[in-house]
Amino acid sequence: MSATLPTRDLPRDTRAGVPGLAEERPGFPLVAWMICLKGIVWREALRFLHQRERFVSALVRPLLWLFIFAAGFRQVLGVSIVAPYKTYILYEVYITPGLVGMILLFNGMQSSLSMVYDRETGSMKTLLISPLPRWFLLSSKLAAGVAVGVLQTYVFFAIAWFWDVRPPWTGYLFVAPAVILSGFMLGSLGMLLSSLVKQLENFAGVMNFVIFPMYFASSALYPLWRVQEASPLLYRLCQLNPFTHAVELMRFALYGQMNWPALGIVLGCTTVFLGLAILAYDPGRGIMARRAPGAG
């Protein structure tokens, strides 16, 4: 089925308004950038609206963890006081930022999955053919994915509120930038991975080698001091895992506190992942190029 769809059948809004501007790249009017962004975001929004199951399933996953897994572990673990918390908390409260991380992680990987699909169907070519710079196209696509992730996060927060996970209301505001930044980091990681994944079927590998290790070897499920007690090696791995820092950044923000080291690491990782993803999608230089004959 790969590469059989002719490009003319695909949405053209990504190119609307910009033909003929290819020669004068540096001087695009702002409106051209906006049209391009709108086109990409709108396409994601349409895809999102037409895939309501995806939205529901993305929510069901963390909710299952919250309602069932956390309930079972509630008495077993007994989370002691650890910053940013000032007193004892139930396991449900501890696990919530980690589950938001899970939403963003799956969302990021889902976007990367859709990019592999886009490549197979040829619509990726349509996107990259746009005269606007590649970094902007990919960042727009990323922003569209993050917007969906943020929406899922807040719906999750709303449901968790009824499950007695109630951070201070200001926390819901403070956490927004942390969620967006973490979404960008995980999204750009997904994008980078999608440039490495050859076919849609290989996506199971991403699941086993990226999502699960990242999720389990992090502070999402257990505080790091407890991991350290169990295994110093695992503790080191957790510390090296950027996902840990995304979760901690969101955990602190949810309680109105700033975790500077986590912010630095998440910003740094976002830059690196996004930079590599942009390079990788460069047909002239990137990894895509080496595979181009097979992929297109």
Next chain:
Amino acid sequence: MRNWTLGALVAALGLSGAGPAHAYKIFVSNERGNDITVLDGTSFEVVDTFAVGQRPRGIAVSPDGAKLFVCASDDDTIQVYSTADYKFLGTLPSGPDPELLVVSPDGTRLYAANEDDNLVTVIDLTTGARVVEIPVGVEPEGMGISPDGQTIVNTSETTNMAHFIDRDSKQIVANVLVDSRPRFAQYKADGSEVWVSAEIGGTVAVIDAASKAIKHTVTFEVPGLRSESIQPVGVRITEDGSKAYVALGPANRVAVVDGTTYEVLDYLLVGQRVWQLAFSPDGKHLFTTNGISNDISVIDVENDEVTQSVQVGQQPWGVAVADVPATTN
């Protein structure tokens, strides 16, 4: 002009009164640490620790806030300290193994339960002498006093009774059988009811103060916890009687009970083995001692929310609050 000066004077008094009115100290007895941790009532930070006798458990502050009484159980005495500078002021003849104590509202008498001797010791605080020893049930522990100071309630852990003692006759006037191992007795501020917690029974008996009959028995159930781990100990009731707080020991929870319907409204998660409770002078905060996790938890009474937990000494047991400005000595 006179009005103006008067106004300024009132304002100045008001302002000077505003500061110390909310400043207070929290004293926590550390059973194993053999010391008292002092916390500032505004920041909830530890400001001092001072050594006391062996195995300090029950503690109380005199009504004027100047003196701190400490049951040094293994020294068989009650020690008196200054709440301002923590100086040792002397001892009181409590009899062996004092565990809990109450001070009469007028500050003239102190009543202590002697666990080993099955006695309640009455001490005159003006002379510092023992007035009388009243024989009660086996293993007396909880001590409550009516707001008018007329009736003293003692609970005996093995006899499973609440003994009502008359101040003047120094005699037991009524015995009320409650559930197994009663630990604590607390009067409502209006004197209408006495709440008695039963550690092993897992209940709190609400006793009508006039008829001495049990009006209601409060039971507790925390989802996911075995009923054996729910052991009610310390009880405190808000000034208006609308809510009562019950420390549930190894359940690591404080139950919030409606003061009129006796329904359990909520269970608040605190540290491990929550034992005794004390309100801040303004009634806005409740402090809990958590014996195994070596800390105290601070509860926001209006919202029934645990706002923070603070590390204190080893095995915190009792807590008392003195309405004196906290100073870092």
